[in-house]
Amino acid sequence: MASAVPRAAKRLRLTNTPGYVCTDCRRAFAASTQPRLQQQPPPQPPPSQHVGQTAKTTHFGFETVAEELKASKVRTVFSSVASSYDTMNDLMSLGIHRLWKDHFVRSLNPGIRPTPPPPRPPPPPPQSQRILDIAGGTGDIAFRLLDHATTTNRDPHTSVLISDINPQMLAEGRKRCLSTPYHATNRVSFLEANAEDLSAIESSSIDLYTVAFGIRNFTHKATALREAYRVLKPGGVFACLEFTPNLANPVLNALYKRWSFGAIPLIGQLVAGDRESYQYLVESIEKFPSQREFAAMVRETGFLVPGDAEGGGWEDLSMGIAAVHKGVKPV
């Protein structure tokens, strides 16, 4: 029946949920038995229908939505960009995101460099660092962390738990894991969870908690920070890499804003056929707190953050387009 299974391959179907993604060419093939819809914007119930007078709202980009809807809307955005996530990042940051991620991982220096055992007492048991990478579905940061630990610090025991709210991003991560040397080891594991509720992870069990370009999508950042505090061991490190809402230089900031709101959704439309997701992404950057405010939030959660209220608690990258925030759980 033509209406149940639209067959014509000549009509493009930009699927939201690719049934299978070829990792070599990143082309998505949708399952032939799935009825496929034309490219449609993610379903957006108008707030007035679903939000009562007393219901709490939050921002989804510049839209105001009920709090309980934000997580599913974020999930929808990332389902539609999962297979072209790298393209999206390359377009939004002109490829510089790779440099940022490399710098982020290098400055964290994961892995315990082996020391020669003491001559008479028996050598201590091998220590292993446990890293939790939040919102790290495709594994960008996780594999970099493992590579650094294994290659630079010669530590074969470090393990990473990749957690993401979106199953398509995790599936993409699993596929990419297959082409790394870690797929046959037990050093990579995956967990589908909301960063605000990591009850599947026991308290004080993580050495390093990283979140790269994920925290601006969380509904309640403070809750996610508290969960980070809970799961980290005393002495554990919290590290966050995220876009900032404003650059330091006002002239560059004016240009940057026009690039973000004009060119990026347009490029998203031309390359990925999805203007709405890219529009959401630039709006979510705009809504993120400034470096000073976010460093204060990290400090309030209980982490030890270098510097003070004036500055020094974060590191700006590329003139302030992105920033790295770090904190240590007190011992």
Place this chain on the structure above:
Amino acid sequence: MLPPTPARSAQQLFRRLLALPPPLRQRTFSILNRPPPNYSGHVPLTITERAGLAVGSAFGSLSNPYRHDLIAALGEATSKPYFITRLRHAMLKDPTGRRILSDKPRISSQTMKLEDLRKMPENSVGRAYAAWLDREGVTPDTRDQVRYIDDPEEAYVMQRYRETHDFTHAITGLPVIIEGELAIKAFEFANTVLPMTALSLFAIVRLKSEERKRFFEVYAPWAVANGLKAEEVVNVYWEEELETDVDVLRTRLGISKPPDLREIRKVLREERRAEREARRAREDLGAAGGV
């Protein structure tokens, strides 16, 4: 009358500039403070953005003709200032067009039920439409929504043109392959004068030389001749014409049916296959004979 001082004449000039109709005034918003949307899904674009969208979607759809969302965006980006307004006025001049604009019917798989269309009388428009959809294996699926045209009624005109494109296919019998689509686009350019239809003819470079020859000899002359002499196809109230006989409708509109492209291609394919087999048979015979 006071003598015109420089300040007064500047003021008068300013007032006269402001009195110009909106399309001729400089756009007053920037990327960072867009006006509120005029209809659901509307995205107001600045001139630079529209130019970027036009150029980007032109090259994008040329390199990947299956990206029909880019073809749609190209249509919307290039339809202002003059062309979509002209099309809307063409609808307003015609009584049926005016009714379409006041009813604003939409075509989708919900409003066009294929099961009912297949039961329509033989050689009716509805039956021909359903038969064409089945033959090509497509559905009256929801087309991309118009987003980049500012006036809501002009946006509807563009949406209507997009949704009735398949009906044009059905009454001319042209298939969905690129050759057929180019013939339809040439016809639509002659009929609606939308720039996107002319720009999509650049895809001729993607045709094989034999197809290109056929296009220039047969289908382009047909498209131009029929598009120019036919009535505006956008003024056809398709929902009311479903039971009309196709030949009657074609005569009323002034369109003649072009040669069946799929038949021509099938015949040529079979001729070529027969030729190849004959050649292979001769070679085998020669080999067996020890030549």
